[in-house]
Amino acid sequence: MADIYAYITHTGGVAGDSSLEMVNTAKKIDAGAAVTAIVTGSGADVDKVADEAAASYAKVLKFNTDALAYPNAEVVRKLLINVLPKNAIILIPHDTFGMDLSPGLSIKLDSAFVADVVGIEEVDGTSMKVIRQEYSGMVSTHVTVDISNGAVVNVRPGAFIPDESKSVGGTVEDKSGDAGDLSVNRTFLELVEAEVGDVDITKEDVLVSVGRGIEDEDNLEIADDLAKAMGAVVSCSRPIVDAKWLEKSRQVGTSGQTVKPKVYLACGISGSFQHMGGIKGAPFIVAINKNVKAPIFQVAEVGIEADILDFLPELTEAIEGL
Amino acid sequence: MEILVCVKRVPDTAENEIEVNGDGSDIERDDLVYSVNEWDNYAVEEAIQICEKVGGSVTVVTVGDDESEEVLRREMAMGADNGLLLCDEAFEGIDGKQTATLLKAAVAKGKYDLILTGAQADGGAGQVGGMLAAMLDVPYASLVNTIDVDGDKLKVGREIEGGNQEMNDISMPCVLSIQTGINEPRYVGIRGIRKVASVEIPELSASDLGVDLGDAKVKRQDYFVPEIGEGAEMLEGSSEEIIAKLIELLKVKGGLK
Ligand SMILES: Cc1cc2nc3c(=O)[nH]c(=O)nc-3n(C[C@H](O)[C@H](O)[C@H](O)COP(=O)(O)OP(=O)(O)OC[C@H]3O[C@@H](n4cnc5c(N)ncnc54)[C@H](O)[C@@H]3O)c2cc1C
Ligand SMILES: Nc1ncnc2c1ncn2[C@@H]1O[C@H](COP(=O)(O)O)[C@@H](O)[C@H]1O
Numbered sequence: 001m002a003d004i005y006a007y008i009t010h011t012g013g014v015a016g017d018s019s020l021e022m023v024n025t026a027k028k029i030d031a032g033a034a035v036t037a038i039v040t041g042s043g044a045d046v047d048k049v050a051d052e053a054a055a056s057y058a059k060v061l062k063f064n065t066d067a068l069a070y071p072n073a074e075v076v077r078k079l080l081i082n083v084l085p086k087n088a089i090i091l092i093p094h095d096t097f098g099m100d101l102s103p104g105l106s107i108k109l110d111s112a113f114v115a116d117v118v119g120i121e122e123v124d125g126t127s128m129k130v131i132r133q134e135y136s137g138m139v140s141t142h143v144t145v146d147i148s149n150g151a152v153v154n155v156r157p158g159a160f161i162p163d164e165s166k167s168v169g170g171t172v173e174d175k176s177g178d179a180g181d182l183s184v185n186r187t188f189l190e191l192v193e194a195e196v197g198d199v200d201i202t203k204e205d206v207l208v209s210v211g212r213g214i215e216d217e218d219n220l221e222i223a224d225d226l227a228k229a230m231g232a233v234v235s236c237s238r239p240i241v242d243a244k245w246l247e248k249s250r251q252v253g254t255s256g257q258t259v260k261p262k263v264y265l266a267c268g269i270s271g272s273f274q275h276m277g278g279i280k281g282a283p284f285i286v287a288i289n290k291n292v293k294a295p296i297f298q299v300a301e302v303g304i305e306a307d308i309l310d311f312l313p314e315l316t317e318a319i320e321g322l
Numbered sequence: 323m324e325i326l327v328c329v330k331r332v333p334d335t336a337e338n339e340i341e342v343n344g345d346g347s348d349i350e351r352d353d354l355v356y357s358v359n360e361w362d363n364y365a366v367e368e369a370i371q372i373c374e375k376v377g378g379s380v381t382v383v384t385v386g387d388d389e390s391e392e393v394l395r396r397e398m399a400m401g402a403d404n405g406l407l408l409c410d411e412a413f414e415g416i417d418g419k420q421t422a423t424l425l426k427a428a429v430a431k432g433k434y435d436l437i438l439t440g441a442q443a444d445g446g447a448g449q450v451g452g453m454l455a456a457m458l459d460v461p462y463a464s465l466v467n468t469i470d471v472d473g474d475k476l477k478v479g480r481e482i483e484g485g486n487q488e489m490n491d492i493s494m495p496c497v498l499s500i501q502t503g504i505n506e507p508r509y510v511g512i513r514g515i516r517k518v519a520s521v522e523i524p525e526l527s528a529s530d531l532g533v534d535l536g537d538a539k540v541k542r543q544d545y546f547v548p549e550i551g552e553g554a555e556m557l558e559g560s561s562e563e564i565i566a567k568l569i570e571l572l573k574v575k576g577g578l579k
Contacts (some may be wrong), residue, residue: 036508046402058340061329064430067404072490073457073462073464074461075460095483096465096480096481096482096483097465097482099441099448099452099464099465100452100462100463100464100465100480101452102416102449103448103449103450103451103452103453103456104452104453104455104456104462106419106453107422107452107453107456107457108456112419112539112540113418113419113449113453113540114449114450114540115418115446115447115448116446116447130541131548132445132446133446134340134444134445134446135333135340135349135446136334136335136446137396137442137446138335138339138340138549139341139342139349139545139546140545140546140547140548141542141543141544141545141546142542142543142544142546143541143542143543144541144543145539145540146537146539146540149539153421155557159368179476184461185460185461185492185493185496186461186462186463186491186493186496187490187491187492188488188489188490189477189489189490189491190378190489191486191487191488192479192486192487192488192489193486193488194484194485194486194487205576206576206577206579212336215554218398230572230577230578231576231578232579238398238502238503239502240504241503244506246407248485251485254386254480254483255481255483255484255485255501256484256485257484257485257515258484262575262576262577263572263576263577264577265577277545284571284575284577285486285554286568286572286577287450291339292556293339293341293547296370297554297556298548298553298554299554300554301554301555302554302555302556302557302568302571303554303556304556304564304568305556306561306564308560311561314561314564314565315568315569318565318569319569319578322570322578
């Protein structure tokens with residue numbers, strides 16, 4: 001079996017949640033593997049994260065240089081090409097950084113690439129069978145990956161249970177001297193923070209959230225009316241913001257806000273992982289959707305098969321009559 | 323500026339219920355409504371807007387079958403100048419790397435300053451753009467939601483977690499994958515489609531492109547619908563009954579103030 005590596009993302013000197021999840025991903029590939037973590041960056045944060053990773057990984061390779069101060073995927077890709085052995089299996093979180101880094105990495109390593117893996121079924125010789133989803137999570141698939149030349153495996157955040165044991169007691173090796181040439185043709189300039197909107201949906205207890213099922217900008221009124229009756233606030237999925245019907249600050253999801261309400265009414269939202277990734281704190285989720293097969297019904301507590309354009313006004317009227 | 327935009331014809335998930343067929347070998351394809359991949363439509367709009375500002379032309383390319391021509395025509399009706407159809411029986415069941423290999427061969431037949439893809443397509447992989455960039459040895463930026471042309475460089479914003487934006491300088495030629503919301507794609511009416519109905523769209527086969535695809539490293543075995551947890555408790559009955567039950571639950575859970 002090829003050596004397994006895990007790329008550890010981090011912010012503010014703390015490893016991302018995926019670092020503990022990928023411990024279990026690796027175990028599914030090879031239960032007895034001694035997995036190597038790779039930590040890149042610059043300054044004291046890197047040392048902290050490398051030590052943190054050593055609690056869960058047998059070996060940690062640390063790369064601490066100025067060129068890695070911001071995780072520019074073009075630079076990190078070059079580093080990994082310089083330092084990874086042939087045939088390596090490398091696990092990377094399938095987030096906006098992993099999406100930037102990994103496809104090109106697999107080409108340069110001449111290994112297989114598989115994106116957004118949610119499960120590992122088995123490894124049989126040089127064939128690895130994984131589970132993915134297609135069509136915004138409406139169907140799942142088994143996919144075989146030829147790992148004879150290694151593989152770049154992008155792992156969906158949250159799909160594997162984190163291994164909290166932190167009992168490996170691994171070693172940290174400072175490999176900064178081996179980083180090699182890291183010059184690239186894309187330069188990181190700055191981070192621009194998301195604009196703050198008129199309401200802060202992250203502080204609300206009750207959200208009436210609308211998705212593409214609302215069909216038309218004018219129909220937003222029925223969501224507003226319901227929210228008013230319930231004493232709630234309207235939030236939404238991404239297509240509503242893309243269409244400029246609501247402000248970006250109302251968007252729930254990985255590229256929007258992370259909300260922690262008590263009650264979440266998902267109206268005409270299919271339940272993609274990027275949307276659900278923005279809902280924390282295990283709220284009481286009610287899904288209202290006209291398609292009983294929508295993935296949202298797998299994660300909601302209560303489901304209602306209905307056309308929201310009819311159902312929401314009826315619900316509003318009933319609540320107003322209480 | 324010469325811009326190539328990679329587009330894919332996909333089942334429209336907003337219009338269809340995607341279901342697994344009887345033996346799990348495919349999804350139910352009967353009566354499926356197809357359209358251009360949502361992300362690609364934003365990419366084409368962006369390319370058109372760039373050319374409107376700085377001059378140049380937009381070519382749309384797809385790897386697909388005969389029916390894929392319709393999405394090329396749609397994007398040409400939007401304002402793309404040329405279409406290019408890569409089409410061969412041998413392309414059935416190819417993986418992302420093989421798709422990128424074909425696109426690379428098509429890129430070699432032209433001279434492009436900028437190549438755009440969508441951030442992801444129906445398979446949710448988001449892989450073809452990054453692979454193509456690596457094969458071409460040019461820089462790549464994914465999830466781009468702003469582009470400013472600055473001489474032979476671009477200033478691009480990448481949308482990252484939390485809706486924050488990562489600004490980058492990137493030299494051309496390069497490949498960018500486009501995130502939804504970067505612009506407001508223009509409406510395409512029947513009239514626009516008619517205008518381009520008889521425009522010739524060149525078609526290239528595997529041998530025209532001169533590529534040896536080899537074997538796919540990544541192969542889909544089946545489709546299935548997973549059993550995840552308990553699933554939601556579905557409220558049944560007349561809508562009055564459902565609403566009464568829901569209101570009781572909302573009261574208990576703190577959903578009514
Ligand atoms: C990098 C990246 C980041 C992303 N970040 C986010 C994010 O932060 N937040 C986010 O939401 N998405 C995000 N997305 C997009 C995500 O992948 C989905 O495309 C999106 O969440 C789909 O939104 P939706 O559920 O409203 O639309 P759809 O998936 O189109 O679902 C619409 C649903 O409405 C139902 N429906 C239609 N009409 C009616 C009706 N009249 N009554 C009842 N039901 C109806 C349909 O059955 C369907 O289930 C991101 C994507 C990428 C690639
Ligand atoms: N068959 C194809 N033909 C042309 N472009 C494609 C094809 N498949 C994928 N792409 C491009 O690659 C992007 C990402 O798709 P994917 O990697 O399949 O998620 C799409 O948005 C398209 O721009």
